[in-house]
Amino acid sequence: QQQVKQSPQSLIVQKGGISIINCAYENTAFDYFPWYQQFPGKGPALLIAIRPDVSEKKEGRFTISFNKSAKQFSLHIMDSQPGDSATYFCAASFNDYKLSFGAGTTVTVRA
């Protein structure tokens, strides 16, 4: 069974708009929540990550919001650009180990 549920499956946003991707998890032992970005034919690359003692983390145009009580976390892409068109995966792990991935969200940014 999938331990991390991700939505939506795909989204389209206009250039300059905000993309929001949501993830939910069940295992309260998870202590590390990364987001990966993947372009076609390439491996995923770490975008940003958060630990549960922090409610928000921002790096440039990318922000993770984390709600420990709701067991949810989300990625916000501000001022979306065509170069942000990619598939985004949320993930979770505990004890520095095995990652459980969401199913992925394909983001298309229209110019």
Add this chain to the structure above:
Amino acid sequence: DGGITQSPKYLFRKEGQNVTLSCEQNLNHDAMYWYRQDPGQGLRLIYYSQIVNDFQKGDIAEGYSVSREKKESFPLTVTSAQKNPTAFYLCASGRQPQHFGDGTRLSIL
């Protein structure tokens, strides 16, 4: 440059054939992993290794085998027992974060 190298980029398997996917890393990481990626299913863990000469099954190990004889190498064999091998295979190393190679796409002839 430090990184993970997967080869070949494309691989074709005939019925009844075993094929081996290569993964080499020069990041000096103890931990290495193999994932399978299918459309709409995210990444699923096949095998992982925490240290040389040791490895554990992941969530979908049936039909696959691995070895870890050297720190920098973690090859994956897709055996004939894996009935649906067509997928994108990704190797990773490290812990929080994991670093990924650029994958091998395996298809059936």
